[in-house]
Amino acid sequence: MKLRQKVILLAITPLIVALIAIALAVKYQANVLAEQQRASVESAYLASKEAELRHYVALATQSIDHLYDSGRKDEATLNEAKAILAKLNFGDDGYFFVYDLNGNNLMHPRQPELIGRNLWEMRDASGRPTIQLLTARAREGGGFQRYLWEKPSAGKIAPKLGYVVMLERWGWMLGTGIYMDDVDAAISKIDAQISGNIHNTMLWIAGIAIASALIIALSGLALNISEYRVADAKLKALAQRVVRSQEDERARLSRDLHDGISQWLVSIKLQVESGIVKLASYASHPDSARSSFDRAAGQLNDVLGEVRRISHDLRPALLDDLGLAAALDHLAREFSEHSSLPIDFEHVGTTDGLSDVGNTVLFRIAQEALTNIKRHAGASQASVRLVGDNRCVQLIVADNGMGFDVAQIAQHPKRGIGLRNMHERLEAVGGKLLLTSSADGTQVIATLPRA
Template identity: 40%
Template sequence: MLTRISGTSIPLRSKLLLLAMLPLLLMFGLIIGLVVIQSDNLSKNQANLIRSETLASKKQELLQYVELARASIAPIYDPADENDETAKQRVIDILNNLTYGEDGYFFAYTYDGTSLVLPYQPEMVGKNIWDVEDYHGFKLLQALIKTAQQGGGFVDYYWHKPSRKEQVKKLSYAIGLEKWGWMVGTGVYIDDIDNQVESIHGKIDETISKTFIGLGIALIITIGIMASLATSIHINARELADKKLQDLNRQLIDSQEDERTRVARELHDGINQILVSVKYRLDNIREAHNQSERDENIALGQATLDEAVRELRRISKDLRPALLDDLGLLPALEDLAKEVTLRSGMDVIFEHHIDMRNVSKSAEITLYRVAQEALHNAEKHARAKAVDMILQEEEGEIVLTVADDGIGFEEHSVVNGNQSMGLKNMRERIENLDGQFSISSLIHQGTEVRAILPIAHPS
C-alpha cells in the first residue's frame, strides 16, 4: 500500500518508522543534554572537592612543619634574651639545616625586612627586601611579617620553586619571634593542585566521551531493531509497535540512570574512603609523640594518597581496587585489616576458611567493598577497640562477617529505612549478586555486619 505525497510515493511502513523515530531522537537529544549538564556539574564539584581537601591537607602539613621548627629552636630561643647574638646564630644555623621533601625549607626575616635564613638563595641573606614583590605585584614579605606580628597565619603568593627555576603559587605559614623581632616561616608549592584538578577534568571528559559513544551505539542498535520491526509488522500492528518503541525509550533512560547510580556508588565507596583514611593519618601526625612516629604516619599518608591517585585513574575502568587486581581478595583483606589497625588503633583480626576458586571476580570486589565500608563505620562511628572479620564457606554459601565491640545502635533505625549511603551501598552490592545482607546491633553491645553470597562453582 502506497500513499502519494507531493508527487512522491512513500511506503506506509517507512512513514510509520519515521514517526516512531522522531520521539526517539528527541529523547536521545534530551538525554545528551542531561548528560552534559550533569557531567559538567560533577566535574566542577569533584574539582572543588579535590582542591579544598588538598589545600586543607597542605595547611595541616604546614602547621606541623612550623610546630617542628618551633620545637627545634625552643631550647635556645626561650631562655635567651633579646640581645643574645650567640643564641640568634644558633637558631639561624638550625633553621638553615631544616629542610624537607624536594623543595621544603624554612625562612626567617627581621621585622624590617632583612633576610636571615634563605637556604636556596644564600646570596640574599643580609639584604633588606622589604619591598620585594611577586610577578603579580603582591608585596609578599610585608604580608608575611604583618601576619607573624598578628600571631601567625597563612599567606599565599608566587615564589621561585627551586626544582623548576620559576615562580609558582606557594602557600606559607609565618610565626613571630617577638623577643628578637623575627618572622619565621615555611611554605609549600601548590601548583600541583591545579595539575591534579586538570587531570580529573580530563578523566571526566574521557568518561563523558565514552558515555556518548555508548549512547550512540545504543541509538544505532535501537534504530536497527525498529527498522527490522517496521519491515515485518502489518498496518494493523500499530499499537504493538508503539508499545515496543516506548519500552525501548524507557530502557535507554533506565540504562543512563543505572550508570549514574553506579558512578555515585563507586565514588563514595572508593575515593571517599581513601580520603577519610588520609584525614585520620593526618590526625595521627598531629598527635604523634616523636619524630619517628610522625615520619611513619607521613609515609603512610603519602602511600594512601598514591592509592587515591590510582583510584582516580581507574574510574573509567570500573573503579576496580588495585590490591584485588594485583594480589586477590585474601591478601587485600589482610592488608586492609593491617591498615585500619595501624591507622585507628583498633585490633582488627582477619580469619578465613574458604576455597577462593568458588569466589567470582565480581564477588571479590563486592566483598572487599563491604568489608571496607564496615571497617570504616566501626572506626568512625562505633568507638570500637576490636573488630573480628571472618570470611568462610557455610552450607554452599560465602559468608563475610564483620563484628565490632563498639557502642552499637538501635536496630529499628535501620529497619525503618534511616540508613546512610554507605549501608545502602553495601546492601545494594550484595543484593545485585543475589545475596543477602543484614546488620544486627544493640546499644553498648557492638554491631555485626553479615553478607552472604551464593558460591560460584568452577567450570
C-alpha cells in the first residue's frame, strides 16, 4: 500500500470509527428514550382506563342503589338488579358481570352459558385462578386485577384489566373490565414508530459516513492528481536542467579541448616538423633540432597535465582511490595553485558510511562553491572544512569576500544556477544546504545524513 493510500485510510478510519460510536450512542439513547416514552405512555393510558373503569362501576352501582339501599334481598329484587346491570354496556366488549363469593356466576350478558356455573377453580392459560383472584380483590375493598378472558367480539383469549367491588349485603362481586389488546396494539404502534425513527437515524448516519468517506477519498484523489501534475512539471524542469547541464558540460569540454589541448597539439606538431626539417637540413648541427624536440616534449607535458585536469573535473580518481577527504584536500591545493587564492583544508571526524553518490555530491558542491569564490567573491582567503560524526557529514566552504543577496540571486532566472544545482544535488540524496552571505563573506554548509 502506497503512503498516500495509507494517509487517506488513516483519515477515513477514525471518521468511520467516530460515526459508528456516534451511531451506537444514538441508538442506545434512542432505545432508552423509547423505553421511557413507552412506559410513560403506557402508564398514562392505563391511568385513563383505570379512571374509566372506576367511573363505569360507579354508574353501575348508582343504577341499582335504590334496590340495594332498600334493604331487600329477595329473589325478585336481585333479579331486577341483575336485569338492570345486564343492560348496561360500553362498546362492543364492555359489560358487567356478577359472581357470588363462592365463585358462582350470577350474571354475564355476553356469555349466558356461564350463568349458574361455579367457576371457582377455573384457571387461565397461565394457570392463574381468575375468579379466586377477582373475589380476593373484591374482599379487600375493591380494586384492579389483570387476567386472561375470552374477548366476545373476537372469540379469542385476550389480556384484560378488571375492576371489582363488593356488595356485602347481597354477597355479590360486581365488576367490569377492558381488554388490553387495544392498549398493547397502541403501545406496539408507538414502538414501531420509534423503531422506524431509529432506523432512519441509522440510515442518515450511514449516509453521512459514506458521503464523508467519498469526500475524503475524492479529495485525496484530487490532491494526488494535483501533486502528480506538480511533480511531473518539476520532473520535466529537472530533465531540462539535466539536458542543459549536459550541454554546458559538453561545451566546456569542447572549449577546453579546442582552446587548450588542440592548440598545444598543433604547436607540438609544428615543433616536431621543425625538428625533422632541421635534422635533415643541419645534420651536422643536431643542437638546433634538439631545441625544437625539447619544446615539443615540454608542451606534451602540458597537454598531459591538461588531460589530467579535465579528467579530474569529470570524475576525480582520488575520490575512488583515497576517499572524500583526500579528494577535497587535493581540490583545495589545486584551486589554490591555479587561482593564487589561499585555501585552507581541515578534516575532522570520519566520513565512513557515505555512499559513492553522497561522496560525489559533496565533492561537486565543493567544486561549485570554490568556482563561485574564484569568479565572483573577490576574496583574499577561503577554507574547506569536512566534519563527520555518528549522525551526519558536513561540508563547510567559507570565504571572506564581498558577499551577495541570497534571495535576489535565488529569484533571478538566469543567475544562481549553480546554487540551484547544489540544492537539487543534496535533496536528491536526502541532504540539506544552508547558505549565508553578508559583507563579511559567504558560507556554504552542506549536510548529508549517514546511510
